[in-house]
Amino acid sequence: MRITDVVFHTVAVPFRTEEVWAFGRRSHLETVVIEMLTDEGIVGLGEAAGYPSIGVVEQAIVTSTPLVVGENPLAIERISKKLSILGAWHHMKASNPGIGAIEMACWDIVGKVCGQPLVTLFGGPVREQVEYFYYLSQGEPGAMAEDAKAGLGRGFGTFYIKVGSPDMSIDLARVASVRSALGDGPRIRVDANEAWSTAGALGALGRLAEYDIELAEQPVLGTNLSEMAYLRRRLPMPLLANESSWTRPMQLEVIKAGAADVVSVDNQMDGGLANLKRGADLCEVAGLPVLKHSLGELGIAMYAGAHVIASSANFLFASQSYASFLADDVIDGCDALPYVDGKLSLPTSPGIGITLDRDKLERYKEAHRRSVPSSPVGRDFSPIWPRC
Ligand SMILES: [Mg+2]
Incomplete structure (x- = not known):
């Protein structure tokens, strides 16, 4: 069997309500949906989050396609x-979502x-x-x-x-409410997205602790593992690594530094589903449970990741999803994904186990053509963070 082409479709799927965060x-x-075509007629599906931008992801797929056409x-x-060596894709954080979508499509074909x-x-x-x-x-x-x-009514438990607002009282009021x-x-679970200094994180999380916080995600810069390790020993709740743990080499450094209690892993940021499994295994050996991070995914990527999560005992915390936002999807058989009590059941058909709804795919391709770019980093971004 040989790969004959990789076709991609960029779509814009509406949210029920705006995603608003500090940036x-x-x-x-x-997001970018891909179809990997083969000479035997089997088609593999993949999906790449639009990170760092749709244009970069599309270019990563375009540039990678000649390297995989003709391959088994x-x-x-x-x-x-x-792809990771000959493709000159050493800019891992930029290229991995596109590479990961190609790898995902291969697994669907297998x-x-x-x-x-x-x-x-x-x-x-x-x-x-x-x-x-x-x-x-x-x-x-x-x-x-x-x-x-509303989320509680739908059965979600996490x-x-x-957090990390310029005014700490805003965070406190939100969490208290x-x-x-x-x-x-x-x-x-609270996520400061690196907003705090170490002293700021100790103060803020000390005050938030009265609201029984499950995990404190990336309170300080992910590049400063020694400060994360210092914090980890002093926080009243477990520290979750995220910006510090995008790839397996980064996860290894978090482990070596003793910088986290729980580690986020992500097939999009680490270039594939096999690497998601490897990252979970690496952390398991170190005694650190994991959860799956998400940059925002539709049903193709969500179910692909769910298969891997279901195969590893080390995913001990609720993983990330956009269940509270997405109003629709591009896969057959559902609108938004059918979470029951905050959980997804695995499809049982071969591969990822889903098929595309062609009408919706065309509708949301057209929506993307008509839309203004919807980057998670917006015009109201402020470079002033609440460091102290
Ligand atoms: Mg995060």
């Missing part, structure tokens, strides 16, 4: 090495050839459903509380709040 806002998800899609290790769902190829299921968090968009505390109740709405029991 900007977006009203829809821009079942030879995934060879293809991944070729599953279809074998007649097995992806989870079987990654070792078989250790869990039948995969749990995700509910992302609360930044806003007025009362509105965030209402959103939290709620994610962006959400905790009051949720009551005891549901988990609240």
